[in-house]
Amino acid sequence: MIEVSGLTKRYGGTTAVKDLTFTVRPGQVTGFLGPNGAGKSTTLRLILGLHEPTGGTVTVDGRPFRDRPRGLRHVGSLLDAHDVHGGRTAAAHLFALARSNRIPRSRVGEVLREVGLAEVARRRIGGFSLGMKQRLGIAAALLGDPPVLLFDEPLNGLDPGGVKWVRDLFRRLADEGRTVFVSSHLMSEMEHTADQLIVIGRGELIAAESLAEFSARGTRQNVTVGTPAAVVLADLLTAEGAAVRAEGELLTVTGLTAARIGEIALEHRIPLRHLDTRSASLEEAFMELTADSAQYLAGGSR
Template sequence: MIEVNELSKRYGAKTAVDRLSFTVRPGLVTGFLGPNGAGKTTTLRMILGLDAPTGGTATVGGVPFRTLPRGLRHVGALLDAGQVHGGRSAVDHLSALARGNGLPPRRVEEVLEEVGLAEAAARRISGYSLGMKQRLGIAGALLGDPPVLIFDEPVNGMDPEGVLWMRRLFRRLAAEGRTVFLSSHLMSEMENTADQLVVIGRGRLIAAESVWDFAARSTRRTVVVGTPKATELTAALTAAGGVVEPQSPSAGAGRLTVTGLSADRIGSLAFAHRIPLYELTPRTASLEEAFMELTAGSVEYLAGQPR
């Protein structure tokens, strides 16, 4: 289990992480979200003992990571796939990690096979694509067969097959009872992969809850309605205070998106006006919509509006 308690990090007058507290439990994929500059990578580096906190603590299994001997047996991590010696081959890179952590040489072959790099194992890493380097970084994280795994933006540069493989890998690792902590900017991937979320902004905790609970906190809730009398229904719903938007023709004729009214209210209004319905589907916000709404006040680097 990863436990972060009142963790802070300051660089001069700049506070990167501000009294942050959360817990990452085994058996689940926990997503780590936040706008650019929120302090995610700084937090991960403090968990791994790469940066010293200004205040508070970060522990793995109840102790600071830097106190654990042969660290790859306890925690596997991928923070930056580019931080490898380009002149080495993949097998040489992993063999050095294995020797330094007292791991048997057979583990190098096993993890290269698992991540799909067995045929490229003898090639220099400088010739690898970004996706291949991500696979190599994951191989290094898996090398010690650790109970805790930490990944920072692991799907960058991956093709669709690689993204699907990675999603299945993370869920399998969690199903084995491991702690999987995953940072990503790809909301669709996080929605499909994570069980729990830790969301931060400007170094402070915004939420620590399930993906469903986080999405449900959004105020953007809509109802999709299908009717052969779209014009009449739109008038009735608008008069009752709803906001009605027609969906694109590709979604099907007579399909509307309604905000401001519940599905029950829409059904009652349609019945009262003798308007038939062939669909009435409440929808909560997507993870991306909830994230954009709930972190809006924590965006540090906001692009200007297009002219």
């Protein structure tokens, strides 16, 4: 379990993390989301004791991570897949980590096989692709068989097969009762992977709740309508103030409820073949709820 309480980090006059309080529990995959510059990477480094907090506390299973000798037995992490010595082989890199953490050498072969790198164990890391480096970073995180795992953008550089493998790995680790904390900008993957979400913006907490609860906070709802009189119904709905997108006999309507659309169709004797309300996706809810926290905005946006 990771417990963050009142966590604050300032660099001179800049506050990167401000009074964060949240808990990451075992047995589930927790996604860590926020716009660019929100403070996600800083928070992960504070959890791992790589940065000293200005205020507040953060503990892993009840203790600051810095207080734990042989840390890989307690927490495995992947922060930057490029942060490895390119002149070493994959096996040598992991052997060094195993020795410094008093982990049996046999474990190196096990994790290399698990991540699909056994055949390139004696190749130098400098010749690895980004996807291979990501797999090596995951192998390092798994090396000590830790109860807590942190990953920062672990899907970068992976092909579709690799993405599915990582998704299945996270689910298995959570099902084994481990704490799995994953920072990612890929909303579609978090929608398929995460059980819980921690969402921050400008260093402050926006939400700490289930994925379903967060998605439901998005106010935008679309209604899909199927009708052979799509053109006529689209004009009527537009006149009522709705935004309508038409694709053949299918309309996507924003701004009116399904009940009101049904009433309008009935009044004008328009047959409906399909009428369904779709709540905001995770990406739509995220964009809406973090709009005021985005550090960088494209021209014409606010």
